[in-house]
Amino acid sequence: MAIPRKQYLQKLIDKQDNGRVKIITGIRRCGKSYLLFNIYTKYLRESGVQNEQIIGIALDELPNAMYRNPIELDKYIREQVKDTSRRYYILIDEIQFVSEIQNPYVEDATSKLTFIDVVLGLMKIKNADVYVTGSNSRMLSTDILTQFRDRGDEIRVYPLSFAEFYEGYEGDKRDAWLDYYTYGGMPVVLSLSSHEEKSRYLRDLFTRTYLKDVIERHAIQNDSEVLEDLLNILASTIGSLTNPTKLSNTFNSEKHIKINSTTIDKYLRYFIEGFIISKAERYDVKGKKYIQTPHKYYFTDVGVRNARLGFRKQEETHIMENILYCDLLRRGFDVDVGVVEQNIKTKDGKKLRKQLEVDFIINRGSKRYYIQSALTIAEPRKREQEIASLIRIPDSFSKIVVVRDYIKHWRDDHGILYVGIEQFLLDENMIDL
Structure with missing residues (x-):
């Protein structure tokens, strides 16, 4: 189709x-x-x-x-x-x-x-x-x-959104999300039937096309393995805060390879220029300023990311966050990662400053939304944990929790909207309910 x-x-x-x-x-x-x-x-x-x-x-x-x-x-x-x-x-x-x-x-x-x-x-x-x-x-x-x-x-142009993928999906629609978060949105994937075909296509696409492009463009002679290792590390840590220094330390400790942070930063820029990954900046909501480091990195297509890891690390919570990030970019939003600082007192009376995360702060024109991605909020304690940052944001812009569960959308006493990921991705108007 x-x-x-x-x-x-x-x-x-x-x-x-x-x-x-x-x-x-x-x-x-x-x-x-x-x-x-x-x-x-x-x-x-x-x-x-x-x-x-x-x-x-x-x-x-x-x-x-x-x-x-x-x-x-x-x-x-x-x-x-x-x-x-x-x-x-x-x-x-x-x-x-x-x-x-x-x-x-x-x-x-x-x-x-x-x-x-x-x-x-x-x-x-x-x-x-x-x-x-x-x-x-x-x-x-x-x-x-x-x-x-x-x-x-x-x-x-981005790979197929979930809405586009869903429209062209010829199997049981109940399986569309499972296939999308596993194999991603490259159009050819829709025409392939078996896991072996999809896996081979995505792996070859990565090594024979994306990596080859970066190596040829920048005339990289001896660091092809370093590039592959770096992409593997990024693929394993999507949704996690990192920076070139942390990545350099990972190479030193886990790969026993000495590679400085400047080189790591350069290679990250190459991947971003090639649209393989994107970098999300961090924004201090209360301080109204950007935080220089660390950042989060997301893959343009989760199927390519999953194939890179041999479909071994299928943490749906991180993959869901990656998909949500890319879809918001596709819709034309500016997307940042949010930080809300909270002052707390310990049992012995000491004051501590704690940073709470907002998964995404998105802006388009005069509109702003705060979005939290959560696998589930079935447990009251889990819901309190997910909205802890949202209820401490001192403005009236929309606040949304997107969950994996298929639910009927609803609002709580704080005015926070709860909606399922599939509904959110299939209906772009859902964001303005």
């Missing part, structure tokens, strides 16, 4: 013909090419755009190898933009395959032509609207808009 990816289609429609290049980014194999060449192309045709007005080229295909030369690519596209009275839509897939060549038009030996020059040139064609995707590390970096000199709009 084809997933319509309505959220991303609407973003493309909203940015259509706005005079800027549309740059579709995201972790590899999350569906960027399908979005552009199938879903968006279908929309254009249904809107009355003729086939000859849609100029599409996939540069990763061998028959198009000659167009990896920037001059040939530019020539090929311009030859098809013939009628100045018609609007043309230029769709270039895997544009990072365009080679960097010596600029033949200038004498300076250091002058190069790249895919950026091609795109910037095409943008000057008044009757053209330009769209590009990129899937290796040259395109999967957070400085992408800077490369296009602030003339581009980035559309970030």
